[in-house]
Amino acid sequence: MQILPPVPLLAQAASVSSLLALLAFGIALLLVLILRFKLQAFLSLLVASIAVAIGAAMVGDDLTITQIGSTVTNGMGNALGFIATIIGIGAIFGAILEHSGGTQSLADSMLKRFGPERAPWAMLLTGFIISIPVFLDVALVILAPLLYALARDTKKPLLVFGLPLVAGMAVTHAFVPPTPGPVAVGFILGVNLGWVILFGVLVGLPTAIICGPFLCSRVAKFVDVPLPEHVPQEESTPEAGLPPFSLILTLIALPIFMILANTIVEQVVAAGLPEGLSNSERKTELAKALTEAPIWQQLIHFLGHPVIALLTCTLIAIHFLGTRRGVDRQTLLEISTRALGPAGIIILITGAGGVFKGVLIATGIADALSEAFSGSGIPVIILAYLFATLVRIAQGSATVAMLTAAGLMSGFIEGLNAPNLALITVAIAAGATGYSHVNDSGFWMISRYFGMTEAQTLKTWSLISTAISLVAFAIILILSLFI
Numbered sequence: 001m002q003i004l005p006p007v008p009l010l011a012q013a014a015s016v017s018s019l020l021a022l023l024a025f026g027i028a029l030l031l032v033l034i035l036r037f038k039l040q041a042f043l044s045l046l047v048a049s050i051a052v053a054i055g056a057a058m059v060g061d062d063l064t065i066t067q068i069g070s071t072v073t074n075g076m077g078n079a080l081g082f083i084a085t086i087i088g089i090g091a092i093f094g095a096i097l098e099h100s101g102g103t104q105s106l107a108d109s110m111l112k113r114f115g116p117e118r119a120p121w122a123m124l125l126t127g128f129i130i131s132i133p134v135f136l137d138v139a140l141v142i143l144a145p146l147l148y149a150l151a152r153d154t155k156k157p158l159l160v161f162g163l164p165l166v167a168g169m170a171v172t173h174a175f176v177p178p179t180p181g182p183v184a185v186g187f188i189l190g191v192n193l194g195w196v197i198l199f200g201v202l203v204g205l206p207t208a209i210i211c212g213p214f215l216c217s218r219v220a221k222f223v224d225v226p227l228p229e230h231v232p233q234e235e236s237t238p239e240a241g242l243p244p245f246s247l248i249l250t251l252i253a254l255p256i257f258m259i260l261a262n263t264i265v266e267q268v269v270a271a272g273l274p275e276g277l278s279n280s281e282r283k284t285e286l287a288k289a290l291t292e293a294p295i296w297q298q299l300i301h302f303l304g305h306p307v308i309a310l311l312t313c314t315l316i317a318i319h320f321l322g323t324r325r326g327v328d329r330q331t332l333l334e335i336s337t338r339a340l341g342p343a344g345i346i347i348l349i350t351g352a353g354g355v356f357k358g359v360l361i362a363t364g365i366a367d368a369l370s371e372a373f374s375g376s377g378i379p380v381i382i383l384a385y386l387f388a389t390l391v392r393i394a395q396g397s398a399t400v401a402m403l404t405a406a407g408l409m410s411g412f413i414e415g416l417n418a419p420n421l422a423l424i425t426v427a428i429a430a431g432a433t434g435y436s437h438v439n440d441s442g443f444w445m446i447s448r449y450f451g452m453t454e455a456q457t458l459k460t461w462s463l464i465s466t467a468i469s470l471v472a473f474a475i476i477l478i479l480s481l482f483i
Contacts, residue, residue, distance in 0.1 A: 020372055060363070087180050098142060124212040126168065170468060171207055178306065192263050199426050203476055219459070278414070381480050383412065388428040389435065
């Protein structure tokens with residue numbers, strides 16, 4: 001387990017205290033803007049970042065007031081160059097999958113393979129797979145009719161199927177790229193997405209199994225939730241013409257394997273680099289070594305870059321799930337354009353998270369925070385989880401919690417290798433996933449679609465989300481002992 005390394009002392013203890021006070025003010029301001037004034041998270045992050053920068057310019061000399069504007073734009077630009085591309089392409093990929101009926105095909109095929117008795121396991125695995133390319137809220141909307149039909153036809157409570165589905169979706173939505181949260185955190189921490197995917201699956205899959213049907217079936221007994229009144233009482237006829245299950249599974253898995261292949265090539269090439277390099281020096285030397293690698297390694301590295309891999313698979317999906325199935329070009333254009341609407345909001349929020357990180361570094365707050373905890377003996381991995389958990393509980397948004405925690409961790413990661421950085425990324429995701437309650441939009445969405453009251457949602461989904469967080473973090477701690 002990685003322990004905080006000693007860091008050089010700043011000029012004066014007073015400056016450390018002032019910077020930490022500014023950090024506390026900035027986070028408090030962020031929470032007030034979101035919770036009290038209901039200001040959009042994108043604007044809230046920007047206002048809090050600028051307020052912290054102004055305060056730092058007044059009490060220190062690391063940043064002057066004339067540099068604040070460029071610090072904001074640089075932080076936004078650095079973050080969006082990679083994150084916006086990934087999220088935009090991923091949104092189009094998910095929209096094509098949704099429009100073609102691929103989500104429904106995956107769920108139906110899982111149910112046929114598992115059978116009625118193991119339908120909760122089918123829903124868990126469906127949620128785990130489908131939430132990789134499709135946003136959680138969209139997937140829930142698409143699959144809600146299937147859940148209602150299962151509950152009606154089997155005469156079992158809706159939550160027996162619904163809770164495993166959302167548990168599986170919540171895990172991959174938080175842990176496995178190309179969903180926005182882990183993509184943004186991985187970028188802020190400077191870790192290859194292949195490592196994040198690897199550890200996201202290593203942590204997420206057993207977490208989903210542990211917190212799946214066994215726990216969900218017991219939690220479902222806490223409340224009695226009837227089917228919503230609008231659900232038809234007759235058996236529904238399966239929709240004909242859905243794309244094949246094998247094609248959907250291949251399209252989802254292909255970019256993941258391409259990115260992992262990219263990571264393997266990087267590790268093979270990096271093995272020949274000299275020891276003792278700093279993170280920046282290592283990146284420079286690795287880039288140089290890759291240009292001198294055999295052409296087949298260069299080709300794998302190129303195709304496995306997250307942008308290239310996701311773009312390639314999206315174009316394949318457009319062809320096989322759109323053009324080959326008779327969807328005209330104008331419709332495909334409209335689907336892709338609509339997908340970028342909600343993606344744009346997430347892109348801007350993640351960009352503002354990059355601004356927050358940039359301000360923390362430019363003002364010296366990141367170093368001050370690292371120094372404040374350097375003698376505490378608290379492992380970095382625990383700090384990452386705690387930072388994300390506290391922000392998540394306070395303001396509700398998992399995305400904001402992940403971005404804020406990633407920015408706070410920027411002063412702790414120098415000298416850490418890729419596996420450790422990936423574990424920190426997953427630890428932040430674990431902290432930001434749990435403890436869902438009334439200030440979380442996902443809480444209300446699940447409450448509405450499952451027909452539960454606030455108290456019932458607290459007894460069920462809040463408990464499940466907290467279990468996901470704690471189980472995932474326990475697995476992360478175990479893995480950290482071997483890295």
